[in-house]
Amino acid sequence: MTRVDLKVVLLGSEYVGKTSLMDRYVNDRFRGNTPYQNTIGAAFAAKPVEAKGKRFVIGIWDTAGSERYEAMSRIYYRGAKAAIVCYDINNSTSWDRAKFWISELRRFEEECKIYLCATKLDTTSDSSNVRAIKYEKAIKYADGIMAKYVETSSKTGENVDTLFNMIAEDYISNPENMKQVEETICLTAKDKRSSCCIGGS
Amino acid sequence: MYAIKTPSLRIDEADLKCKNGCGFYGNSEWGGYCSKCHREHLQRERQRKNIAHSSAHISEREHGGDNAKSSVAGFSKFEEKKRQHLKKTKLLKIFRKSSSARDSGRPEQTQEGASKNPELEKLKQDHQELFSNLGHRVEHDVHKHISSFYKAIREFVDVETIDELSEKVQNLYQVFAKRMDASSNYINVTAEQKEMLLDYIEKYVMTCLYRLLFCPASTNDEEKDLLIQDRIRQLNWVNAKHLGCIINETQSEVWDLVYTAITDVLGMDSAKAPQDKLNCVVRCCRNIFLLLQQSVGGPASADEFLPALIFIVLKANPARLKSNINYITRFCNASRLMSGEGGYYFTNLCCAVSFLENLTAESLNIPADEFQQYMSGKVVPPNTWESALMMCEGMHLMYEHLAILDDLRKRHVCLIQGTAALKDDISKFKNDIATKVEAVLSRTPLTIRPKRTPTDLDSEDPTCESLPPPIVPQIIAPQVGSDAISQKILVSETESSQEITSRQDLFLPSSTSSIPQSSSQDYLSPSPVFGLSNSFDELATPDEIYAAQESLSFVQGLTAVNYDIDLSDLSADNSYAEDLAITDSIKPDVSLPLEPKMNEDVSSSLLDTNESPTAGGLLPSPIKPVLSEEYKGFSAQGWQIPSIPCNTGDSLPTISSQSVVAHSSEPISLPLTNSERKDYKVASEINDANSVSGLPVEGSGSSSQMEDTLVKALSGVMSTFDRLF
Known part of the structure; x- marks a missing residue:
């Protein structure tokens, strides 16, 4: 049983690439069209991280993006320190949904830090494909809600680590969180395990 | 996909707010209050209760006091005080009793919980x-x-x-x-x-x-359990398609996993510790991931997972679902529950339950009236095709199972046949072994019995006793002595035979071969001499002597047997006879060639002696004279010895033949009497007559040595007899 210090929730519509993002970060790989048979599921992952000289465990919760389950998403937010709200860079509907998630978050989990995350950045390198959401628009919105904005590609791994490292550093920068981590570090000081586990595997 | 909206699931914001109007969100569990207001509300309620309770007591006490006061009239102040005091203590006692009753009930429970579990x-x-x-x-x-x-x-x-x-x-x-x-x-x-x-x-x-x-009476957990149970029962028409759940229903492995997942989530109710319940949830969820992997063809994400979990919960309808969830939420270590894998799955379970509670037509993407009809049970689910498919799947599974059963039956028959064959084989084998063993046994008794006879010889009493009777009557006077002798001799036989037993059969006494006989007599005759010395001295009359001789002759017949044994000893290493034989024959060359002869001749002669005691008594007599003669020549006196070496050297065969002839012609008694010490001289004379020649010095020396050893040996034997008797 892994002790998790930092709970991060992944929010976003279906097929925006939440699971791929997590898989890229935790296992440093991209599933694409060829599924890996060795993992049975990727809904939860815990990974030890180090930020500002402190070691702690980051637990990532994938959520169901389908709208029919959005009423329950509040249960997922509970106790989350950070939420990554994803949208498909080519899909304006997912952008609208992302805005909805953010408003929900602001309402129910005020302490939760929000990270607006554009996925599938690699698809924009192809000039024929025009991105639906412009960078300026996104960053403006993010600034407006006091959120950070990152554009990622799970396929290439671009900015994925940056995103999670940012989350870790922001978390530890908060003196309250720092205190908590230090307390738990006392608990786990001798415990230098570097294992990570993916839900179900 | 994004176009479809399900606003119906979102409740009006005003409904969510705290009843207190503090601006925070409320919760139905907290009576519509937010957590803070709920707690305040509870505290207020409790305070109110406490006040009411205490005031009731106070009024009661006051009332009692009034009664006391009213009844006091006319009594002395002292008595009044006393009574008041008594009443107070009574009241106190009542209180105490009630409280102690509650306490006494509790320890029993605690013990039950703590020790008997x-x-x-x-x-x-x-x-x-x-x-x-x-x-x-x-x-x-x-x-x-x-x-x-x-x-x-x-x-x-x-x-x-x-x-x-x-x-x-x-x-x-x-x-x-x-x-x-x-x-x-x-x-x-x-x-x-x-x-x-x-x-x-x-x-x-x-x-x-x-x-x-768990599910305490103070909460309405039980009601909620029943509610959700009914709700799930009502929703039993909901299938995987409705939920957007990708479960490959036609795959039997998937169904197996569905059933294991259902079993896991059902097991949650039977676990007691919150953590164990949580583990049940985790196991269930892992199985769901497994089955999703089968269905999706790759690792599943939360998008697929949640519908599947809802489907499983719907199909499982776990007992006391709400109570279990609340129990875990309340008493599982929060640091564990809020994060980590278990927490994640548990959160998903909560989501699933909440979804089922708030499920509407929109959340299933079906028209509201249709939904209502299904819920009321008026209409059977429309997915007849799917249910047919399910039925087909059921049939398919059934056929599969039938095939498996058939296979099992075949195997079972094979197994039974095999066991029968094996049984036959075993019995056959057993019989074979039995017959073989019988055959071996029937063959072996021949070999075994001779082995047993030696042991009989050891304890030879029965045979020996069968032997003596014909002889004993003849011995009138010296019964005691002769009996003793015979017994002693027999013992000696047994002793020596113990060493030799196995060979005894082979080396049988030979009346023809002289050397063995002589040696044996050397060995045997002294013992009677020692044993009989007294008794024979006493016996003066010739008749008696004769009788004694007779008995002795028999004894010697027996001794012949012994002597055979001794011979066998010869071949073995350590025995008196060996020493004798060697010394007697001086030249080992001579003695060696003789042995084979003995072996050849032996069998017949031994048989005689062995088989019939009477015959033994009769037959030995011809032999004994020879023995006695020779014996005297060797053992009795030094001067006799010279005769032996001569014999051994050249005239052994002749001597033996002579002795045999002499024996046959002469009566039995004489040689035996000679053997008695009385007649040493006679014997020596005979010896002289038979084999008079110069004594080689060495021979005499060796013979005296031999005598010494012989005497020693015999004394040893005697001592052992003595010990035995």
Whole structure:
């Protein structure tokens, strides 16, 4: 049983690439069209991280993006320190949904830090494909809600680590969180395990 | 996909707000209040209750006091005071009684929870290894904490609400976690072990308190259980397609996993510790991931997972679902529940339950009226095609199982046939072995019996006794002596035979071969001499002597047997006879060639002696004269010895033949009498007559030595006899 210090929730519509993002970060790989048979599921992952000289465990919760389950998403937010709200860079509907998630978050989990995350950045390198959401628009919105904005590609791994490292550093920068981590570090000081586990595997 | 909106699931914001109007969101569980207002509300209620309670008491007491006052009239002040005091104590007693009654009820329960629970024993055993690693101090401290923990909760179970208890329990978890960090007892405990200890405490205490804390009467958990159960029952027409759940229903492996997942989530109710319940959920969810992997063809994400979990819960309809969820939420270590894999799955389960509770037509993407019809049970689910498919799947499974059964039956028949064949084989084998053994036994008795006869010889009493009778009557006077002798001799036989037994059969006495006889007589005759000396002296009359001779002759017949034994000893290494033979024959060359002869001749002669005692008594007589003669020549006197070497050297065969002739012609008695010491001289004369020649000096020397050894040996034998008798 892994002790998790930092709970991060992944929010976003279906097929925006939440699971791929997590898989890229935790296992440093991209599933694409060829599924890996060795993992049975990727809904939860815990990974030890180090930020500002402190070691702690980051637990990532994938959520169901389908709208029919959005009423329950509040249960997922509970106790989350950070939420990554994803949208498909080519899909304006997912952008609208992302805005909805953010408003929900602001309402129910005020302490939760929000990270607006554009996925599938690699698809924009192809000039024929025009991105639906412009960078300026996104960053403006993010600034407006006091959120950070990152554009990622799970396929290439671009900015994925940056995103999670940012989350870790922001978390530890908060003196309250720092205190908590230090307390738990006392608990786990001798415990230098570097294992990570993916839900179900 | 994004176009479809399901606003119906979102409740109006105003409904969510706290009833108090504080601006925070409320919760139906808290009576529509937010957590803060709910607690305040509860506290207010309790205070009100307390006030009412105490005021009631006060009024009662005052009332009692009034009564006392009114009745007091006319009594002395002292008495009045006393009575008042009495009444007060009575009232106090009543209070005490009621409280003590409550207390007395409790300890029973606690004992029941603490000691009689086999689950706790099992838990203790499971953690035995952990504690043996951690040492006694840690174990002691942990159990101390557990008991104080238990008492602390126990005390407030009836007094406080379930939420306060939950808070207390969570506090106690934290207290123990801090204590482990602070206490010196836990310095050597690793973080993982600390977690295990925390788990242990949680499991232990919660197993103890399970009855009190699970689905307590103070909450409406039970009602909710029933509600959700009915709700799920109503929704049983909902299938995977409705939920957008990708479950490959036509795959039997998937169905197996569905059933295992259902079993897991059903098992949640039977577990007692919150953590064990949580583990059931985790197992169930892992199985769901497995089945999704089968269905999707790759790792599943939360998008696929949640619908599948809802589907499983819907199909499983776990008992006391709400109670279990609340129990886990309240009493599972929060640090564990809020994060980590277990927490994630549990959250998903909560989501699933909440979805089922709030399920509407929109959330299933079907028209509202249709939904209503299904819910009311008026219409059978429209997915006839799907249900048909399901039926087909059922048929398919059935056929599969039938095929498996057929196969099993075939195998069973094969197995039975095989066992029958095996049984036959076994019995055949058994019979074969039995017949073989019988054959061997029937063959072997021949070989075995001779082996047994030697043992009979050892204890020869029966045969021996059968032998003596014909002889004994003849011996009138010296019965005692002769009997004794014979017995002694027999004993000597047995003794020597013990060494030789096996060979006895082979080396039989030969009347023809002279040397063995002589040697044997050397050996045998002295013993009678020693044994009989007294008795024979006494016997003066010739008749008696004759009788004695007769008996002795018989004895000697027996001794012939003995002597055979001695011969065999010759071939073996250590025996008197050997010494004798060698010394007698001086030239070993001579003695050696003789042995084979003996062997050849022996069989017939021995048979005679062995088979019929009477014959033995008769036959030996011809032999004995020879023996006695020769014997005297060797053993009795030094001067006789010279004759022997001569014999051995050249005239052994002649002597033997002569002796045989002499024996046959002469009566038995004479040689025997000679053998008695009385007639040493006679014997010597005979010896002289037979084989008179110059004595080689060496011969005499060797013979005297031989005599010495012989005497020693015989005395040894005698002593052993004495001991035996």
